[in-house]
Every structure is written in structure tokens, then in C-alpha cells.
Amino acid sequence: MIYSEDDILMLSGIQHFAFCKRQWALIHIEQLWAENERTVEGHFLHKRADNPFISENRNGIRVARAMPIISYTLGLRGIADVVEFSEAEYESQFTTRLNNYQGLWKVTPVEYKRGKPKKDDRDTVQLCAQVICLEEMMKVKIEFGELYYAQTKHRQRIEIDEKLRIRVYSLAEKMHEMFREGITPPAEVGKHCSICSMVDLCQPRLTKKYRSVANYIRSAFLESEETE
Numbered sequence: 001m002i003y004s005e006d007d008i009l010m011l012s013g014i015q016h017f018a019f020c021k022r023q024w025a026l027i028h029i030e031q032l033w034a035e036n037e038r039t040v041e042g043h044f045l046h047k048r049a050d051n052p053f054i055s056e057n058r059n060g061i062r063v064a065r066a067m068p069i070i071s072y073t074l075g076l077r078g079i080a081d082v083v084e085f086s087e088a089e090y091e092s093q094f095t096t097r098l099n100n101y102q103g104l105w106k107v108t109p110v111e112y113k114r115g116k117p118k119k120d121d122r123d124t125v126q127l128c129a130q131v132i133c134l135e136e137m138m139k140v141k142i143e144f145g146e147l148y149y150a151q152t153k154h155r156q157r158i159e160i161d162e163k164l165r166i167r168v169y170s171l172a173e174k175m176h177e178m179f180r181e182g183i184t185p186p187a188e189v190g191k192h193c194s195i196c197s198m199v200d201l202c203q204p205r206l207t208k209k210y211r212s213v214a215n216y217i218r219s220a221f222l223e224s225e226e227t228e
């Protein structure tokens with residue numbers, strides 16, 4: 001499927017959607033947002049990476065920061081923290097050409113994350129979505145991306161295999177479906193709620209039978225009227 005400009009959603013939302021569909025809907029459908037220390041720390045880290053339109057030459061590798069990216073097959077757009085271009089000897093499906101720079105280049109996105117590697121796949125699906133954007137934009141095939149974790153100061157190489165790509169297309173399709181319907185799903189109470197930046201706005205234990213915060217407030221109001 002090819003999405004039109006009007007249907008494009010924020011790429012960074014795919015990590016919220018993979019973590020909890022309700023969290024994504026509260027942020028992207030209901031336009032609610034809350035910051036906890038984790039998101040503040042994340043913003044700080046991104047500020048360092050989001051230094052737009054600077055490219056540098058480090059050990060033969062060109063580095064583009066805060067690069068705008070888009071995929072019309074995913075219907076997602078966003079900003080890649082860092083994209084590295086390393087020079088290749090031979091032309092292949094894994095090489096592309098760059099404006100203003102001679103030669104052939106392999107492309108590797110590097111996504112900056114606070115903390116350490118997570119047990120779930122929210123970081124890898126975001127990285128894979130970035131890869132799909134870059135492949136579409138630069139007509140190149142990308143086999144690997146990297147995740148950099150501030151707490152461990154370590155880069156993790158992630159293989160962008162077919163299984164991961166299918167998962168990302170499926171998540172993006174569900175995001176578009178939910179956005180079109182405009183319906184926030186009920187809370188899925190679990191361990192993830194204890195690290196969720198939206199927990200105060202979500203009220204997961206109170207709202208697990210109500211789809212949206214607006215619905216919850218309306219129902220609570222009606223219930224209080226009935227008991228008066």
C-alpha cells in the first residue's frame with residue numbers, strides 16, 4: 001500500500017505502539033503527553049544527536065545528523081538521529097550515491113537511546129522503520145542498523161531481517177487503522193505500566209474498561225449524577 005502525504009504518521013510513534021497501543025493512542029489520537037524522568041533524559045540525549053544538517057568525516061565515514069526520513073509504504077515520517085555512510089569499493093544493491101560526494105556508499109542508521117537494551121522489541125522496530133524509510137529514499141538495501149545505549153555506552157548491531165520487516169509493516173498498518181477509527185483501546189494493565197510515562201493520564205486500573213480518558217471522565221460524571 002502507498003500512503004498519501006495526508007495520511008503520514010509520526011515514525012517515533014511505532015515505539016509507543018509496540019510498547020502499548022493505548023499509550024500510542026493517548027499521545028497520537030488524544031494528543032496527551034506527559035514527561036517522566038525517562039522521557040526527559042531521552043530528550044536530552046536526542047538534543048545531542050539532533051544537531052541538524054551537519055555531516056562530518058570520521059575514519060572515512062560520513063555522518064549525517066537529524067536527517068528527515070519518510071516511507072510512503074509504511075506511511076511514516078520522522079528524523080533519524082544519525083545516519084552513517086561508509087565508502088564501498090564495488091557497486092551493489094547495498095550501495096548508493098550521495099549528492100556532492102563522489103563514490104559508492106553503504107548506509108547505516110544509528111538510533112540513540114537512553115538506558116540499556118530492552119527486553120521488548122520497541123527499539124528494534126523503530127530502527128527497522130528508519131531502515132525502510134532510508135531504503136525507499138535512497139534506493140538501497142540496508143542489512144544492519146545500530147542502537148546506541150547511553151547507560152551502557154554501547155552500540156548494538158541489529159540485523160534487519162524479513163521477520164522484523166514484516167512485524168514493522170504489520171504495526172504500521174494497525175497504527176493507521178487505529179488512527180482512522182480514532183478509538184483509544186482500553187488499558188492493558190501489566191508490568192510495563194510501572195515504567196510508562198503516561199500512567200497518571202492513563203489511570204490503567206480505573207480505565208481498563210473504558211476506551212478513552214474522555215470516555216472515563218464522561219462515565220465517572222454520569223455515575224456521580226446517578227448517585228446524587
Ligand code: SF4
Pocket residue numbers: 019020021022023024026186187188189190192193196197198199202203204
Ligand atoms: S499505563 Fe499501562 S495501559 Fe496505560 S498507557 Fe501506560 S502502559 Fe499502557
